[in-house]
Amino acid sequence: MTTAPPHDTILQFTDVALGYGDFTVLAGISIEARKGQVVALMGGSGSGKTTLLRAATAQIVAQRGRVTVFDQDIARLSGEALRQVRQRMGVLFQQGALFTDLNVFENVAFPLREHTRISESQVHERVLEKLDAVGLKAAAHLRISEISGGMARRVALARAIVLEPELILYDEPFAGLDPISLGITARLIRDLTDKLGCASVLITHDVIESFAIADQVYMVGQGKLIAQGSPSELSTSQDAYVRQFLDGEPDGPIAFHYPVSPAYTRWLEQRTGKRP
């Protein structure tokens, strides 16, 4: 029996399995993000966090289960319907994905020019307002090659929020930021969520900043959902996985070493002429 999502649920994964080709990265994932909520998806490197984001934006289709965005099954959407759903989302890519042939101002103005018919003076005003929010108003004229990696991520953040979307997906919003920008960016994500009443989904492994602003935290690892709860619930959790991740312990259920696969064994045999 499936239960209907509450009307304020914006993004919902129901028993989802995700992967590429025959390979499954994550299975049995059930998560949801509601209006006005900041949801953090946490996990180690290579745990499949970005794959979750790709499923939410319909870049990949779930192998099993259902991904619904704005109450619509995203696997069933195509063409104009998918475009309309995507217009209601903002995505911050891991590497920023800024358009290198446009300057900072034009990058932030891009969604406005493509999806709205507002006047040039309104574009000017809104772009500078968003750039001001990320502290880069005076960098509006610079080319993308002239700004640092951390600045590029802040410009990408301004671009992701310029249309004031109902769902904002942030892929590693804190990576590469200095401590000051990091704190301000975390605050900005929380404030935006409260002001716009949107749902924000953060993909991150930054425990301190994300716990400070998140309403709900999901932890993924070893191909499944390991734990979920509010930051305070997880902070007091005695679960071995949760404790190891939060405390950064080298030993525990989460292996530091990449697991040995048959492909690696074959490669090593070919290289050395014997079994390891």
Added chain:
Amino acid sequence: MTTPFKTIAGLGTRVREGVSGLGAFMRLAGAILVRSGGAIRRPRLVSQQVHFIGNHSLLIIAVSGLFVGFVLGLQGYYTLSRYGSEEALGLLVALSLTRELGPVVTALLFAGRAGTSLTAEIGLMKAGEQLAAMEVMAVDPIRRVLVPRFWGGVIAMPVLAAVFSMVGVIGGWVVGVLLIGIDPGAFWSQMQEGVDVINDILNGFIKSVVFGIAVTLVALHAGWTARATPEGVSRATTRTVVHSSLLVLGLDFVMTALMFGN
């Protein structure tokens, strides 16, 4: 025993890959043409590309045209003077340029200068997740990125070919009239008399448009299908030069046979 089968299987795989690659190329070409309506509604995007593709290729095209004109002047004079027809040098230079060298050499230079830069740009946009970002922002990258570049290339190419031919004629005049001393009146009047607007100039123009379409499509397809790595982008740019140069020469033969053959 297995070697002949392996050879046949290998051949079959290559043919199948070739056909499937051609299919993908035609599908992308079709998608670009079908989505071209947006380019008419936003002419600024196309004019930016005409400027980027055309303006940046102008210098190399003009300099090459000048030297080709010089050489045509020298070689033409050498051959024509053996038959006492030096005054036909203007006609020879003009016909060689408008019918063949203008469109063909411009297209080859265009492939090397503008084609490679288009491929590298699209390939790097892909590697930097820019195309994926566009798609997630509900913006069709074919419509927004490929279509303006396609029309930019198609418009720029005939203009560049015309510049090449024009500068080439000036090169021929410099060598023939200024350096060798052919009668300028005969040089220009023979040219005026012998060059036909439809047969020579229009056909040359049609060739340059076809080459523009071919080179730009090859360049865009190579970038679009490039592997998103530095090595993948470098292979794609090489592919652009090799494929588009061969395509230009092949198409030139077919079109010359159709236009000027009896």
